[in-house]
């Protein structure tokens with residue numbers, strides 16, 4: 001198949017990105033039998049990259065601010081987004097599986113664009129999140145070590161939250177009425193946007 005035929009119209013009415021093309025398929029050096037995809041979005045990510053980068057927990061993301069290059073460790077693979085709209089995706093089964101994965105991120109890119117267009121004075125969320133440590137999160141958790149979330153302690157939960165291996169909604173006691181002050185504490189620490197990023 002010619003490479004120019006590998007264009008996928010994913011979001012016909014997408015406000016920023018509508019389609020993605022696979023420009024190169026090569027063997028993945030990290031995982032035998034898997035492929036590496038080079039892709040190109042139909043739009044630059046230059047403007048939306050800081051907002052897009054703020055949508056992932058710190059343990060999953062490496063964002064080089066001055067180059068606007070975002071690398072995610074997610075879906076059992078490494079995906080790198082460049083400001084030009086180029087994307088590299090490792091450890092992929094086949095082109096269709098790669099497109100399925102990238103669709104999720106294209107949706108987030110379009111959300112980021114709409115947020116950037118809202119005219120609100122937005123903080124640099126990725127930078128804000130990078131300054132928050134597990135102890136800050138722990139101080140806003142119920143601190144009962146009840147294990148309902150599947151981890152042995154609230155501190156372990158806080159660490160997993162920042163590494164992206166857990167989400168806030170997995171702490172059920174947090175959303176009970178007696179812990180309203182804990183939710184308030186988290187909102188003050190994180191703000192609404194980062195609460196969403198961490199699954200709250």
Ligand code: SF4
Nearest residue numbers: 146147149154157171
């Ligand atoms: S469910 Fe919440 S309160 Fe219970 S151990 Fe996990 S983080 Fe702590």
